[in-house]
Amino acid sequence: MISSDVLAYLRTHETRIRNELFDFLRIESVSTRPEKRADVARAAEWLAAALRAAGLETTVQATPGHPIVVGERRRAPGAPTVLVYGHYDVQPAEPLDEWTSPPFSPEIRDGRIYARGACDDKGQLFLHVKVLEALRSTRGELPVNVIVVAEGEEEVGSENLAPFVEKHAERLRADAVVISDSEMFAPGVPAIVSSLRGIAYFEIEARGPARDLHSGSYGGAVANPANALARVLASLQDGHGRVAIEGFNDRVRRWPDEALSAIARLPFDETAFRVETGSPPLDGASTLERLWTLPSCDVHGLLAGFTGEGSKTVIPARARAKVSFRLVADQDPAEIDRLVKAHVAQVAPPGVAVDVTLLHASPAWRADLDSDVFAAAARAVEFAFGRPPVAIGAGYSIPIVGEIERILRAPVLLLGFALPGDNAHAPDEWLSVDCFERGLVAIARLYEEIASAAVVD
């Protein structure tokens, strides 16, 4: 099992490893911004160089979007093959003025690494690279065969990854897939994520008059697209926040009672959640049930007309919203797309054209917890953290998880080391230094556990 020289290596090289991570985090690989294209490409090349330095044969593969980095080292004949997936792209950093330190100037404060991408997902992807480097440097060879696949489009829907995996399914064949892009349940409570919500993300645009009009001269005689947009958005939910689109909830599968009981037993700190969010609890289902087992609807952006200081009496020619639905099993994104469009067509007020565009979508996912890789992970995590992981759900979406599982027919292990409140998509994103270091140990041990479990078989 994990030899003391691997631990010693990681300790000895701690400063260099951190400096390299900071270099990676400095690259502004915001995949949704066309003007950041070169930065995204630079992040791919940086990652490829790091993989090569760790001993992996690595290529940067072009796609119609951002490139996919593939590193391979297959020098463990007879041992299992592990595919590590991660992403090197990040969310936009706006609003910039709400960051304590600039998003692309990593900084450690109070035991946390602050930067855009610190936890989601550059920091956690980098962790795997360094484990591979440490294992090979100290042990001479990796205990398993390894394939690393890292994409640059996770934050914009992973459009090109599934086709890529599909096309190279033979080459990417693996016995298990490991992904570190998730959170622990709480500080000191590591977790394996056993479910993910899906998502259907829409842009809705209401178009009214051919140009902006003065509300004094036209108000009341022309349909106002901003009023109409509000009407459409309000119609998406009932007064209790439940999605009110006909058919939307038909395929929502209630979790088994025992799974709901397990959720209720978790040491969830509701007060801390409310302090952290600054938002009061809602009536009805518990917070974890809401986040993991129920669909939701959130308006992410609104833009129309005059938004500056003061007043302007304009009827805007158009109004736009970004809105998404989180989905649970067995909701089908394609069906949700149809239902949303039919609903909007029905509620759109006369005189206004309302266009609904699906920007990206993916279904929910549930893990098969009976696979060997979960037992190996439990042992590795206990070694590094002093306690086995809990199985938790997740409210967010990693679109590619279900796709990879389907294409490669390999179990996917979601084992991440971020912490709740990590601001993954908000200002002041961070990753705990302690979790990063324990994560290095856990992942190193995981490879050995997988190798030895296979030998025992």
Place this chain on the structure above:
Amino acid sequence: MISSDVLAYLRTHETRIRNELFDFLRIESVSTRPEKRADVARAAEWLAAALRAAGLETTVQATPGHPIVVGERRRAPGAPTVLVYGHYDVQPAEPLDEWTSPPFSPEIRDGRIYARGACDDKGQLFLHVKVLEALRSTRGELPVNVIVVAEGEEEVGSENLAPFVEKHAERLRADAVVISDSEMFAPGVPAIVSSLRGIAYFEIEARGPARDLHSGSYGGAVANPANALARVLASLQDGHGRVAIEGFNDRVRRWPDEALSAIARLPFDETAFRVETGSPPLDGASTLERLWTLPSCDVHGLLAGFTGEGSKTVIPARARAKVSFRLVADQDPAEIDRLVKAHVAQVAPPGVAVDVTLLHASPAWRADLDSDVFAAAARAVEFAFGRPPVAIGAGYSIPIVGEIERILRAPVLLLGFALPGDNAHAPDEWLSVDCFERGLVAIARLYEEIASAAVVD
């Protein structure tokens, strides 16, 4: 009556007059923008200089906001005193990229002067200044006593004008007030505006979580202020666009049948209105009835969360809207303010704080058409345009009209020379060159009509 030398003067000096107007229009006197404060002050000084050149004793009077320009010439003993009101501030010019020529670089195309402020109201205020100059230059003296009062805050609610007029009521005492800040009914159909809608303009801000959150990790467990804002805005109207706030419509006074019949007889070109706006007709009341006799509700601006290209799964910490209600007699803005706030407090979803701020308000106004000044105006307009004016309503608000009438106890004549479709608050604002020139003649004649009517009395 109007001597040929006045007409000759206006023709002779046509180019200089236009150049001066262009100079005035070049000043970016956007009163709602704090950063344009110096430009607004410059416009006041420019106007004061023009009034002095026309022979008026003129002062620029500081207020807590933008200055008020007052010019006076009282050299017609026994003749009536006419107070001319106008405003030298303009609406913001955004969105700039929708202007054919830059908003503050006046340009003539197809017989129209294009610029921000061309019709609202710099162009029409300037018209009065040039009439005074022409009358005095050619006739030696003005036929009436004249006071010009021009403010720089009309587009932001005229907060400081009423107190100013109140304070100087004795000095500003007049027999009639003339305002050119309105439109003709149609090309070739001059009009006196006999009613104005009022307005109550609000900013509504919904506040949810303490900071932006990731909708995957939090969606469904915290109240989203953008969803809440849409809900609040949608609740303001019923499915037919009628304001649905309890008590809002209680004081709406239906116009007398004969007034509604007069509206129905006007040569209103519904098709042209629909082509111009690019917006289809609404069921129910006619377009002119909607614009002049009924209240309305328009959302002017929406701003929340992520509004760039692509997708970002953020739950925004706050969401903001600008929204106004146009009011008709006898709705009371203070009561409307109370009703709106009570309504929003009632419909705001749990978990979100919704603040409603009244930015400005004014009641509706109806003219007393029996006053002598309307007869004088009818004759003056017929002289300049070849037909008497029609009495029309207006959908917009000139907050100060009712205030001035109340304080000075003088009839207010709203006689303007803009045309429908003038883009007063939108890109490509314009004023017809022909209407400007006929307006000069009409106003020159108006002074003489007022003077001679008084002599006949």
